[in-house]
Every structure is written in C-alpha cells, then in structure tokens.
Amino acid sequence: MIEIAVRVAVDQAGVLVAPVGLSSPAGRCLDVTVDGARQEVLEEATLGQRVLVLTPTAEAVTLRYAYDAVPAAYPEPMFVPHRSRYIDPTPALASEAREIVAARGVAGFVDHVTRLFEYGHTVEKFYEGAEAIPQLCDMVTGSCVDINTYLVSGLRAAGVAAGYVTGYFIPAEKRTSTTDMHCWVATRVDGVVAHWDIAHHLKMGTRNVAPGLNPKPGVRLALSHSMGWTVPSLGVEDVKLLTEPMWHSGDGWARAALDISLTGYDLLDAAQNAAALAD
Secondary structure (H helix, E strand, O other): OEEEEEEEEOOOOOEEEEEOOOOEOOEEEEEEEEEOEEEEEEEOOOOOOEEEEEEEOOOEEEEEEEEEOOOOOOOHHHHOOOOOOOOOEOHHHHHHHHHHHHHHHHHHHHHHHHOOEEEOOOOOOOOOOOOOEOOOOOOEEEOHHHHHHHHHHHHHHOOOEEEEEEEEEEEOOOOOEEOOOEEEEEEEEOOEEEEEOHHHHHHOOOOOOOOOOOOOOEEEEEEEEOOOEEEHHHOEEEEOOOOOOEEEEOOEEEEOOEEEEEEOHHHHHHHHHHHHHHO
C-alpha cells in the first residue's frame, strides 16, 4: 500500500480547501478519503481539476491519498496555456526565453534559469505585486515555487509545453514523513515528458541540472498542477496555488498546521529510482 496521510489540526475557523490528488509518471492517485469533516467537491473553472472543501467535525481532519506505483500520463490541461499573472511573462522575458530556447533548447533555458537563482525563502517575491512575471537580469533568492514560476513562464512563452506540478517529496533519510510541499516542472517535447527540479540541484550544491524525478535521493507524489486557480463558488479568482490543505474564510487564506506521513516508501523507491540507478 502507498498512502500519504495529511493530518490537519483544527485550530482556527473556516473551511479547509485541498486538492483531490493527481496521477503522474510518479504514480497513480487512486482515491482520497477524509476523516473528521463533511466534504464538498467543487470544480476549478480553468484547469480541469477538482477541489475538496472540508467543514471540520472533529479536533483534527485527516486526508488519506492512496496511490500505486504505476506511471500515468499527466492530464492534458496541465500543458495548456491559460492567462494568469503567475504565468504570463513580460515582453522582455518572453523575448529572451524564445531566443534561448531557439538556440539551446529546453535544457539551455533550464541552465539559464538555474544561474539566476540562489535557493532560499524570502518574504518578498521577485514578482510580488506584478501583473506579469518580470525578466530577471541579476541573481535573486527564491524557493522552488519562485524558481518554477519563472521557468514555466519562460518556457511557455517560447512555445514549449510545460507544466507546474505540486506534491510531496519524501527524502531518503526520512522515508516515512515530510514537512511541507514541493514543486517541479514537467516539459513535453515531441511527445517525450521530462522532469526538471532546479531547486533540489541547488540544495545539493550543483548548478549542473539534469532531467529526472529525484535528483535528490527520495520519492515524490503529485497532488495538483498549475498556478492561477479560479473557483467561483468559493469566490476565488486567479489564486496562485491550491496544493496542501489551506484554511479559507471571510478573512482570506491561512496556512494549516500539518502532520504528513508516508506508507510505502520502498514500493515508490523501486518504481521511481531503480531505472536511474541502473544507468
């Protein structure tokens, strides 16, 4: 059995909003079950995804995502461009991305983006308050979210089918737990899907980024895709992400206190990493 269990402490008012899970080349999402809450399933208006809206009935809410280790195709809407201030590039970024991809391909643009970032978390993002993703001319500090925002925006501007994936990464040294979400980028060129994780390469101290699911030892499972979510019945329009469970109320969005555990590390490790180790 492969299961991600996400326990949420009910320590504030509002409803919990969470993804239903995502099938991907990392494994198929078979089901999601919920304990400790009444649930409603809403449709996202743009991206072809569904959203769980959970009203707590206990002191904690637990979501259990069941997977198997069978690779699956990403959903087509993940690669379809849509308008969002978290994806739309400025003309300068679009022009630069087209030039780099035309000359050096996807790997060349990945290399270019890698050299623009130091990994880290900052209070103010380089795109904060902007209506489109600005071109970077100097190195900035950014998280996996920030790096992949820039990468997907540029690749799509250059006509590359690129998608933004969010989920959980469980490090090899932990095996049964993780502390937060992770994100990565998938590209599809001539029908071939490749995965790019600049942030993990930077955390390992290298800027030589190669495609692969787990450059850092561990396993991963997908939960949702894309930026710029719109859920009219929640009054939500062009929200950056709906990934891990978040509190939603009349006061807006708030982080939830999460405890995240994994069952089935060995099955995932064999499926995701055995081929890479054999090369």
